[in-house]
Amino acid sequence: ESGRLDIEAVWAEPHRIIHEVFKVLGVKAQEKGIPLKFKAQNALPQKIKTDPARFRQIIFNLVGNAIKFTEQGDVTVKCRFQGSGSDPMMVIDITDTGIGIPDDKLQSIFDPFTQADSAVTRRFGGTGLGLSISRRFARALGGDITVESKPRNGSTFRVTLGTGDVEGIPFLQPEDVETSTQTFSEDEQ
Secondary structure, eight states: OOSOOOOOOEEEOHHHHHHHHHHHHHHHHHHHTOOEEEEEOSOEESOEEEOHHHHHHHHHHHHHHHHHTOSSSOEEEEEEEEOSSSSOEEEEEEEEOSSOOOGGGTTGGGSTTOOSOHHHHHHHOOOSOHHHHHHHHHHHTTOEEEEEEOTTSOEEEEEEEEOOOOTTOOEEOHHHHHHHSOOBOGGGO
8 A cells, every 4th residue: 555565585486386376276266167277388497586475466366367257268377487688587378268358448457446347346346456466566576467358258467577597596397397286177176
């Protein structure tokens, strides 16, 4: 509320944070019969310099929204390391097959207390603060959140986060990351 945002940058394992979010939200996805999938698109650093609590809140908000606004289909989280240039980044795409967002609402959904429209608020609930707060966290962590969406065809929220210098940090191959972050779907109940 005060506009202050305290960030604590420490070494954290991004794949473990995503796995923890999946463990919690996987139950909600299973209840709705929506598979929750994870895909590492390239080798990921085992550790990055970030604020693990803020990272977790961002992923929790976006995956939680994706599940909430998806009635059928699935929710997929794709993660990749973008190491070229002087600012290495983690890029995380959260894609759903949900209700989507009209073009004229794509930017305003990041405003505090704003949702796509009042019918969405009545149907799905929520305060309209999650995206605003998540974007502030992402920007404080050296990145951002953007969105692409089409009504009735789902949405993709792209999170970019600075990783700090990962030279000397071991990298995990996609299959190793995916093994530790299993797919959560109804057939695993």
